[in-house]
Amino acid sequence: MxxxxxxxxxxxxxxxxxxxxxxxxxxxxxxxxxxxxxxxxxxxxxxxxxxxxxxxxxxxxxxxxxxxxxxxxxxxxxxxxxxxxxxxxxxxxxxIARTFQNIRLFQRLTVLENVLAGCHYRMRGGILAALLRLPSQRREENDAMGRALKELEFVGLRQQALTLAKNLAYGDQRRLEIARALATRxxxxxxxxxxxxxxxxxxxxxxxxxxxxxxxxxxxxxxxxxxxxxxxxxxxxxxxxxxxxxxxxxxxxxxxxxxxxxxxxxxxxxx
Amino acid sequence: MKHGKLFAVVLAAALLATAPLFLNAYQVDVLNSIGLYGLLALGLNLILGEAGLFNMGHAAFYAVGAYTAAILNTRYQIPILWTLPLSGLVAGVFALVVARPVVHLRGDYLLIVTIGVGEIVRIALVNDLFGMTGGANGIFGISRPNLFGIVIRRPQEFFYLIWGCVALTIFLFLRLKQSRFGRALNYLREDEVAAEGSGINTAYYKLAAFGLGAAWAGMAGTLFAAKMTIISPESFNFWESVVLFMIVILGGAGNIVGVLLAAFLVIGLPELFREFASARMLVFGLVMVVMMVFRPQGLLPAGGGRFLPATLVRGRG
Missing domain, CATH: 3.40.50.300 (P-loop containing nucleotide triphosphate hydrolases)
Structure with missing residues (x-):
C-alpha cells in the first residue's frame, strides 16, 4: 500500500x-x-x-x-x-488557499499587485492609516511587498513583478496564481x-x-x-x-x- | 517621459492657481463648477472607477449632503463650513444604509437600483420630506462661508475654497490608492471571486467604497450649498448622476488625473461653445460616441504599476 x-x-x-x-x-x-x-x-x-x-x-x-x-x-x-x-x-x-481552473487573475494589475492580494488579510491598515500614512502602515506595506517578492522569487516570476498580469504567458499566469495563493501563507x-x-x-x-x-x-x-x-x-x-x-x-x-x-x-x- | 508628465501636472496646477488673476468672474465661475464636479467625480471614482461598482445615483448623496448643510445652517445657524464633516457623515451613512441590501447585485442590476435611489431622493425632497426640505422651491438664505474671518462671496474667493478642497482630495486619494484599502477596491473591480478567494472581505470593501465616495459627495454638497446660497431638488436630478458617471468613464475609470481632465471637458466644453446654443449638446453627444468607439478605456486609463520601490527597479535594470 x-x-x-x-x-x-x-x-x-x-x-x-x-x-x-x-x-x-x-x-x-x-x-x-x-x-x-x-x-x-x-x-x-x-x-x-x-x-x-x-x-x-x-x-x-x-x-x-x-x-x-x-x-x-x-x-x-x-x-x-x-x-x-x-x-x-x-x-x-x-x-486554505486556492487557484482556479480558468485562471482568475487581476488582469489589469501588475504581477506584484496580484500577489499583494494574498498578503491582504494578514495586514491591518485601513482607510485612516492610509490617509495619514502612519509609520506602522508604511512598515506593513514594506513587509507585504517583501513577502510578495519572495513568493514571486519562489515561483520564478521575480523579473516580471511590474508586468501587467494579462501580458504574462499562459504558464506564467498559472504560476502567478500559485504565488498569490502562497502569499496567504x-x-x-x-x-x-x-x-x-x-x-x-x-x-x-x-x-x-x-x-x-x-x-x-x-x-x-x-x-x-x-x-x-x-x-x-x-x-x-x-x-x-x-x-x-x-x-x-x-x-x-x-x-x-x-x-x-x-x-x-x-x-x-x-x- | 516621467519628467514630462510631472512638468505637465505642475504647469497645469500653476496655471490653475493663478487663473483668477487673468479670468473674468464668469470664467472663474465655470472653473468653480468644474472643481465641484471634479470633487464629486473623484468620490464617484472610488465607487465606479476603483471598485467597479456601477453607481448612477451619485447625485442622491450630493443632495443629502447639500440639504444636511442647508438645514443645519438655516434652522440652527451653524456656520456652513462647520457642517462639512457632518454632511459628509450623513451622506456616507445614508449610502451605507441604502447600499447594504443591494450591493451584492452585479453591474447593470446595481446600476438600475442606484438610478432608483437617485429618483427616490429627488422626489422625497420635492415632497418636502419631514417638512424640512422646502419642497420644489428648496431652501433659501444659506449663509456665506466664513473662513478665518474672511467672508467668501466672490467667485474668485470660492475658486480657492473649492480648488483647495480638490487639491486636498487628490492628495488624500493618491495615498488611498497606494494602500491596502485602495488595492482591495481594485481587486474587487478586476475579479470579485478571485478577490474573495484571496482572503478579501468583498462585501465590506463594496460598502466602504460606497460610504467613502458618498461622504465626499456629501461634502461637495456643502460647498455647493454655500456657493449657491439656495438649493432645490432640480440641482440633483438624474442628469447630474449621468454626467458624473460619464466623467469617470470618459476620464479613465480609476485614474485621478484622467477624471479631472474629463471634468474639464464635460463641464467646460459646453460653456466654451455657448454661442452654438442647442447645437453644442449635439456636438457634445457626438464626441461621447466617437470617444467610446475609439477609446473605450477612457482618456487616461488606470494602469497597474503604481508600486515602484527602488529595490525592484534596480532588480529589473
Whole structure:
C-alpha cells in the first residue's frame, strides 16, 4: 500500500493527522446531483489528487471547500474547525488557499499587485492609516511587498513583478496564481488543474514546484487531468465519477482498480 | 517621459492657481463648477472607477449632503463650513444604509437600483420630506462661508475654497490608492471571486467604497450649498448622476488625473461653445460616441504599476 512511486519523499509513517475532513458532502443544482455523499480525508503534509472524468464534480468539491457553494448535506472540517456556513474570505484566513481552473487573475494589475492580494488579510491598515500614512502602515506595506517578492522569487516570476498580469504567458499566469495563493501563507493549498494548458516543459517545472511547496510543509490537494503529473506528484488519489467517490488510495493501486479503468483511465487520451 | 508628465501636472496646477488673476468672474465661475464636479467625480471614482461598482445615483448623496448643510445652517445657524464633516457623515451613512441590501447585485442590476435611489431622493425632497426640505422651491438664505474671518462671496474667493478642497482630495486619494484599502477596491473591480478567494472581505470593501465616495459627495454638497446660497431638488436630478458617471468613464475609470481632465471637458466644453446654443449638446453627444468607439478605456486609463520601490527597479535594470 505504501509503495507509491512519487517524486516527493515518503510521508512520515503513523504520525499522520487529518488536516481536512469531508464527510458525506452533497450538493445538488436543480435536479442534478453534482456531488453525492463524498467523504475523504487529506492528511497533513501530503499531496492528494482528486481525479475523475469531466463533469465528475471535482471543481464543485473545491468550491464547497472554499465556501463558494454551500453544501446541501455533509460537513467539512479544517484543522478541527467546521467550515460550513463560513464565507470564502474567512475560510482563506483559516489557512486554505486556492487557484482556479480558468485562471482568475487581476488582469489589469501588475504581477506584484496580484500577489499583494494574498498578503491582504494578514495586514491591518485601513482607510485612516492610509490617509495619514502612519509609520506602522508604511512598515506593513514594506513587509507585504517583501513577502510578495519572495513568493514571486519562489515561483520564478521575480523579473516580471511590474508586468501587467494579462501580458504574462499562459504558464506564467498559472504560476502567478500559485504565488498569490502562497502569499496567504496557507496550511492547505488547493490547486484546480494547475497544469491545464501547459506544455510538457512547463508541466515538468510545475511538478518540481509542487515538490518544493510541499517541502515548505504545505499540504496540497489538486485536481488534474494530466496523468503523468498525478502519478508523479500525488501520493494519494480520490476518484470521482458522476459526483460519487468510486476509488481511493495510492496512485498505483488506483490505476489498477477496474472501476477506475472503466470510468476514467479508459478514456485517458481525451484529457 | 516621467519628467514630462510631472512638468505637465505642475504647469497645469500653476496655471490653475493663478487663473483668477487673468479670468473674468464668469470664467472663474465655470472653473468653480468644474472643481465641484471634479470633487464629486473623484468620490464617484472610488465607487465606479476603483471598485467597479456601477453607481448612477451619485447625485442622491450630493443632495443629502447639500440639504444636511442647508438645514443645519438655516434652522440652527451653524456656520456652513462647520457642517462639512457632518454632511459628509450623513451622506456616507445614508449610502451605507441604502447600499447594504443591494450591493451584492452585479453591474447593470446595481446600476438600475442606484438610478432608483437617485429618483427616490429627488422626489422625497420635492415632497418636502419631514417638512424640512422646502419642497420644489428648496431652501433659501444659506449663509456665506466664513473662513478665518474672511467672508467668501466672490467667485474668485470660492475658486480657492473649492480648488483647495480638490487639491486636498487628490492628495488624500493618491495615498488611498497606494494602500491596502485602495488595492482591495481594485481587486474587487478586476475579479470579485478571485478577490474573495484571496482572503478579501468583498462585501465590506463594496460598502466602504460606497460610504467613502458618498461622504465626499456629501461634502461637495456643502460647498455647493454655500456657493449657491439656495438649493432645490432640480440641482440633483438624474442628469447630474449621468454626467458624473460619464466623467469617470470618459476620464479613465480609476485614474485621478484622467477624471479631472474629463471634468474639464464635460463641464467646460459646453460653456466654451455657448454661442452654438442647442447645437453644442449635439456636438457634445457626438464626441461621447466617437470617444467610446475609439477609446473605450477612457482618456487616461488606470494602469497597474503604481508600486515602484527602488529595490525592484534596480532588480529589473
Amino acid at each position: 505504501m509503495e507509491a512511486p512519487s517524486v516527493v519523499s515518503g510521508r512520515p509513517a503513523a504520525t499522520t493527522t487529518p488536516l481536512l475532513t469531508l464527510q458525506g458532502l452533497t450538493k445538488t443544482f436543480g435536479g442534478l446531483t453534482a456531488v453525492d455523499a463524498v467523504s475523504f480525508v487529506v492528511e497533513e503534509g501530503s499531496v492528494m489528487g482528486l481525479i475523475g472524468p469531466n463533469g465528475a464534480g471535482k471543481t464543485t468539491v473545491f468550491n464547497l471547500i472554499t465556501g463558494n457553494y454551500r453544501p446541501d448535506r455533509g460537513r467539512i472540517e479544517f484543522a478541527g474547525t467546521s467550515l460550513t456556513g463560513l464565507r470564502t474570505h474567512r475560510i482563506i484566513s483559516l489557512g 496557507p496550511r492547505l493549498l488547493v490547486l484546480d488543474e494547475p497544469a491545464g494548458g501547459m506544455n510538457e516543459q512547463e508541466t515538468e517545472a510545475l511538478i518540481g514546484l509542487i515538490a518544493r511547496i510541499r517541502e515548505r510543509g504545505i499540504t496540497i490537494l489538486l485536481i488534474e487531468h494530466d496523468m503523468r503529473l498525478v502519478m508523479r506528484a500525488c501520493e494519494e488519489l480520490v476518484v470521482l465519477e458522476n459526483g460519487g467517490k468510486i476509488a481511493e488510495g495510492a496512485p498505483e493501486q488506483v490505476r489498477r482498480d477496474p472501476k477506475v479503468i472503466e470510468a476514467y483511465l479508459g478514456t485517458e487520451d481525451e484529457a
